[in-house]
Amino acid sequence: MQSMAVGLSLLAASGIGAAAQTAAQAKTAPASANGATPLVTQAEPHRWAIVMHGGAGVIERATIKPEAETAYRAGMDTAIRAAAKVLDGGGHALDAIEAALKVLEEDPLFNCGHGAVFAADGTNQLDAALMDGATMKAGAVADVTRTRHPISLARAVMEKSPHVMLIGSGADEFAKSVGLEQVPNSFFFTERRWQGLVDQMKKEGKPVPARPAGAPAAPGKPVAAIETPDAHKYGTTGMVVRDRDGNIAAGTTTGGTQAKLWNRVGDTPIIGAGTYASNQSCAVSATGTGEYFIRLTVARTICALVEYKGMALQAAVDDVVQRQLGAIHGDGGVIAITPDGQLAWGFNTPGMFRARMVEGGAVQMGIYRDEP
Numbered sequence: 001m002q003s004m005a006v007g008l009s010l011l012a013a014s015g016i017g018a019a020a021q022t023a024a025q026a027k028t029a030p031a032s033a034n035g036a037t038p039l040v041t042q043a044e045p046h047r048w049a050i051v052m053h054g055g056a057g058v059i060e061r062a063t064i065k066p067e068a069e070t071a072y073r074a075g076m077d078t079a080i081r082a083a084a085k086v087l088d089g090g091g092h093a094l095d096a097i098e099a100a101l102k103v104l105e106e107d108p109l110f111n112c113g114h115g116a117v118f119a120a121d122g123t124n125q126l127d128a129a130l131m132d133g134a135t136m137k138a139g140a141v142a143d144v145t146r147t148r149h150p151i152s153l154a155r156a157v158m159e160k161s162p163h164v165m166l167i168g169s170g171a172d173e174f175a176k177s178v179g180l181e182q183v184p185n186s187f188f189f190t191e192r193r194w195q196g197l198v199d200q201m202k203k204e205g206k207p208v209p210a211r212p213a214g215a216p217a218a219p220g221k222p223v224a225a226i227e228t229p230d231a232h233k234y235g236t237t238g239m240v241v242r243d244r245d246g247n248i249a250a251g252t253t254t255g256g257t258q259a260k261l262w263n264r265v266g267d268t269p270i271i272g273a274g275t276y277a278s279n280q281s282c283a284v285s286a287t288g289t290g291e292y293f294i295r296l297t298v299a300r301t302i303c304a305l306v307e308y309k310g311m312a313l314q315a316a317v318d319d320v321v322q323r324q325l326g327a328i329h330g331d332g333g334v335i336a337i338t339p340d341g342q343l344a345w346g347f348n349t350p351g352m353f354r355a356r357m358v359e360g361g362a363v364q365m366g367i368y369r370d371e372p
């Protein structure tokens with residue numbers, strides 16, 4: 001009950017200002033059953049718009065402590081406002097996404113950067129991608145272990161190398177060569193994620209790796225769980241933006257899936273699977289079990305439906321996430337945006353951390369399925 005109260009009061013606090021959002025300016029979806037403010041589904045021309053996610057999963061009120069819910073909401077709020085600040089200053093969609101995702105890469109709650117899940121060998125291996133809809137240039141990195149901000153490295157690959165994707169130690173070396181901060185792998189360590197790995201390895205009867213060198217000393221007693229083990233085992237973060245010039249972009253950053261085999265690569269850095277942007281169609285960032293998103297090339301498929309079939313963005317998202325992904329038993333969700341300002345999200349899990357904002361409006365945020 002308490003968590004519901006927190007959620008509803010925060011939603012109420014995120015109401016869209018009436019003056020800024022007249023019917024002529026921004027369309028909204030029908031009011032939700034729980035009475036929360038309807039979502040803005042269409043941004044007016046020449047105004048920026050943002051949609052973000054912080055991971056999908058078995059996220060229900062019963063599985064997350066109220067304090068954790070408040071912290072997740074605060075984390076998303078800080079990140080989306082970091083992007084809004086860039087866009088308010090006339091910044092490019094790519095700058096806004098990088099600024100916001102760097103904030104989340106520092107937040108231990110989210111599965112990216114510091115706070116990333118562990119691979120089965122006890123290391124943090126990070127994936128990220130960024131794509132510019134105007135130029136269709138893209139940069140992606142996989143299995144990075146030493147670069148503090150993988151999203152900035154993805155951008156550097158896009159802008160400072162002739163390539164689209166770099167992996168492993170070569171990617172970290174490139175990061176170093178372009179002056180991006182390097183950290184020991186233990187920088188990404190959090191006790192909560194470590195316990196998540198240990199529990200999963202034990203449950204699956206697999207060998208538990210040694211506690212990483214450089215990690216803080218083990219606490220005397222287990223840290224209190226802030227959510228049930230399956231609640232939020234994904235937690236990738238992603239953002240799509242349309243800037244004032246009408247350019248769109250997408251970015252995604254993640255630690256991948258907990259207890260993954262080392263050097264496994266998920267959908268996040270696969271252009272067209274977990275991340276895609278084209279000013280001809282839309283920008284998409286995904287979260288969920290990456291293997292399914294790779295098989296369906298989820299992000300590009302949504303954009304193809306928009307581009308070639310002329311589908312409305314939300315209809316394209318629903319077709320791929322609810323129908324196609326469901327048909328192969330994939331789980332997760334996406335966020336999406338079009339150059340003409342349509343905003344959408346969709347997920348087939350019980351919850352997805354998500355937020356959207358249009359210029360002149362307030363942050364609209366949701367976690368659970370019954371929120372707008």
Ligand code: ASP
Binds near residue numbers: 111234254255266290
């Ligand atoms: N999609 C990510 C992966 O499979 C995980 C996530 O979304 O949390 O690597």
